[in-house]
Amino acid sequence: MCPASVRNVTISASELSAVLSDNASSSTSFVVLEVGRRGGDDVDPRRSYAAGHIPGAHYVEFEADLVGSPTGSSGHGPLPAVGDLQERLRDWGVDDGGTVVVHTRQNPAVAARAWWILRWAGVANTLCLDGGLAAWQAFGGPLDTDVPPRAAGTAVVRPGSLAVLSAEDAGRLAAAGHLVDARAPEAYAGDPGRTGTGHIPGAHSIPGSENFSGGRLRDTAELRALYAGHLDGRAVGAYCGGGVSATTTVLALASLGVEAALYPGSWSAWITDPARPTATGPAPGARPPAAR
Helix, strand or coil: CCCCCECCCEECHHHHHHHHHHHCCCCCCEEEEEEECCCCCCCCHHHHHHHCECCCCEEEEHHHHHCCCCCCCCCCCCCCCHHHHHHHHHHCCCCCCCEEEEEECCCHHHHHHHHHHHHHCCCCEEEEECCHHHHHHHHCCCCECCCCCCCCCCCCCCCCCCCECCHHHHHHHHHHCEEEECCCHHHHHCCCCCCCCCECCCCEECCHHHHEECCEECCHHHHHHHCHHHCCCCCEEEECCCCCCHHHHHHHHHHCCCCEEECCCHHHHHCCCCCCCCECCCCCCCCCCCCC
């Protein structure tokens, strides 16, 4: 069994090193995935991976592997097609019931999206490397340039293994439960003079970046303080701009033993229907009436 440092959602660099050493002489299915997203400072993260990665790690292309094809109402980051995802998981060597560790050398949300997608797909033993590749290097973990060949895993995708919100669900949750907006404060506040900006009425702002300190998931006490107003037993959901940053909210709450649902379409899907209400400013705004 793979050890986990926080409520079975993360694994430390030292724990990973021990597991990789043990796995060399074990038949247990264990896969490491490095996730890269094009853009930002690292224009082509695949080159960085090729220059040196955790031994045995497979490369995951964020856009191609973890995001489906957008439609007019899906938002920027829809869920991948089940058949495509299962094929990729098997190519990476993921077995049904196996353990997967995901990590990135970029924003932690990149790895959190992979963590969420795999758990949503039924890969229950999926963990995030706390601190990403930087933590592995700081620990003194070795890097390798050998690219593992395509494997033949036995993973079976079981979509819906984590809770998902539709736009209607998100609106109801903002009224009757807790809906967390994981975007930056300025995106949450929006501009009253510009359509398509602001937030879902009733949603509360907790930026996804607040879940981390120095690239590592905050400890339990800090996360409980951060989400104190949303831990009263009512249902919790999260959204962001396109379904990426909000996965860090789901990850953080999972570390506290709280299951939060994700609205994958998020704000980019919400605003495709002009009939849906929006609010601007730093406060949640008027909540929509709760569905009877």
